[in-house]
Amino acid sequence: MRLIKQQIERDGSGIVTLYPEEPEDMWHAYNLIRVGDTLRASAVRRIVSESSTGSTSSSRVHMSLTITVDKVDFDSQAGQLHINGRIAEENKFVKIGAHHTLDLELNRNFTIGKAEWDSVSLGVVREACDPAEKAEIGAVVLHEGLANVCLITEHMTVLRQRIDMSIPRKRTGSISAFEKAMDRFYETIYQSILRHLPVANLKVILLASPGFLAESLQKYIFAEAVKSDNKMILSAKPKFVTVHCSTGHVHALNEVLKSPAVIARLADTKYAKETRAMESFFKMMQTDEDRAWYGPKEVERAIEKGAVGTLLVSNSLFRSNNMSERRKYVQMVEEVKASGAGEVMILSSIHESGQRLDGLGGVAAILIFPLQDLDESDEESEAEAAVDNPGDGGLQ
Numbered sequence: 001m002r003l004i005k006q007q008i009e010r011d012g013s014g015i016v017t018l019y020p021e022e023p024e025d026m027w028h029a030y031n032l033i034r035v036g037d038t039l040r041a042s043a044v045r046r047i048v049s050e051s052s053t054g055s056t057s058s059s060r061v062h063m064s065l066t067i068t069v070d071k072v073d074f075d076s077q078a079g080q081l082h083i084n085g086r087i088a089e090e091n092k093f094v095k096i097g098a099h100h101t102l103d104l105e106l107n108r109n110f111t112i113g114k115a116e117w118d119s120v121s122l123g124v125v126r127e128a129c130d131p132a133e134k135a136e137i138g139a140v141v142l143h144e145g146l147a148n149v150c151l152i153t154e155h156m157t158v159l160r161q162r163i164d165m166s167i168p169r170k171r172t173g174s175i176s177a178f179e180k181a182m183d184r185f186y187e188t189i190y191q192s193i194l195r196h197l198p199v200a201n202l203k204v205i206l207l208a209s210p211g212f213l214a215e216s217l218q219k220y221i222f223a224e225a226v227k228s229d230n231k232m233i234l235s236a237k238p239k240f241v242t243v244h245c246s247t248g249h250v251h252a253l254n255e256v257l258k259s260p261a262v263i264a265r266l267a268d269t270k271y272a273k274e275t276r277a278m279e280s281f282f283k284m285m286q287t288d289e290d291r292a293w294y295g296p297k298e299v300e301r302a303i304e305k306g307a308v309g310t311l312l313v314s315n316s317l318f319r320s321n322n323m324s325e326r327r328k329y330v331q332m333v334e335e336v337k338a339s340g341a342g343e344v345m346i347l348s349s350i351h352e353s354g355q356r357l358d359g360l361g362g363v364a365a366i367l368i369f370p371l372q373d374l375d376e377s378d379e380e381s382e383a384e385a386a387v388d389n390p391g392d393g394g395l396q
Contacts (some may be wrong), residue, residue, distance in 0.1 A: 023079030028128035038113035143248035160196035232366035316349040
């Protein structure tokens with residue numbers, strides 16, 4: 001993503017113009033564009049014109065349109081972003097208030113206007129436009145007859161292909177139907193890797209399975225690469241890592257990323273850091289539960305007491321259509337950062353770690369020191385205070 005223009009006023013309002021260059025940039029745009037924002041982008045609209053004789057004709061006209069956003073739809077697998085809204089600026093082809101859907105495209109500018117650019121939104125812009133190379137992971141999770149070929153970026157886990165084949169039971173014989181079927185299965189996976197994973201640019205490629213299937217697949221891949229003299233695969237051999245998992249389904253990636261061998265290879269990637277943070281939180285819940293709290297009210301109270309060491313927030317909370325709710329979470333982030341004692345991690349809701357956090361309400365905290373009863377309601381706290389100090393409410 002390239003930053004073309006940023007014009008923010010003192011009151012926080014303003015516009016930002018961005019130039020998306022790769023599919024993941026659409027994920028950043030999805031996290032920036034909210035209901036009520038204005039969006040200007042190129043569009044194609046069917047225009048019906050009437051001649052002086054009364055005959056009509058239609059044509060498709062390229063134009064730039066500005067809409068007030070009503071709805072945002074993101075297709076994570078296709079990397080497509082569709083924005084529904086009402087025309088906000090006069091155009092000679094379209095009336096103000098008419099409905100239109102803008103489809104954001106790669107290599108075409110779009111401009112977002114907001115009444116308030118908060119620190120989280122500006123942080124998304126900075127991160128999206130960071131020229132540093134993004135770490136990416138390829139993964140094949142499989143068991144007999146089922147394989148999921150995935151691409152894991154800093155912010156998204158994308159299923160590139162699901163392979164589901166029938167494998168007969170093992171039988172004795174020199175070349176059994178089972179072995180032939182497994183060869184076809186491995187060949188399909190190999191071709192999928194060539195088509196769907198940018199092997200040369202990936203930092204690591206994980207092959208994960210129950211039993212020894214991952215090792216067998218790895219042997220097959222390099223045997224085929226030698227036969228076909230595929231220098232790209234052969235040069236990437238050090239990137240391939242085999243690891244055990246319990247199933248071939250996509251959710252096993254969470255299990256795979258806990259492997260010590262994988263953690264060592266991915267120590268500096270954002271995805272691995274998010275996974276470790278969630279693991280630390282759940283471990284703290286078991287070993288010292290008064291230092292692990294989740295839920296908006298509980299975490300807010302912990303922040304007020306200056307007790308938060310690590311704040312975990314799902315980025316899904318910043319896509320809320322409720323302005324006051326968004327501001328509440330932005331304020332949480334800013335208070336923890338301002339304290340100087342706490343770390344803030346905003347987790348991607350498309351990754352497994354972010355989905356686990358969403359299951360806890362989207363916000364959690366690991367505390368510097370233990371606190372009790374953060375989950376008590378205000379009424380319960382007042383009642384307990386009245387019991388502890390019965391004279392306070394009496395006549396003087």
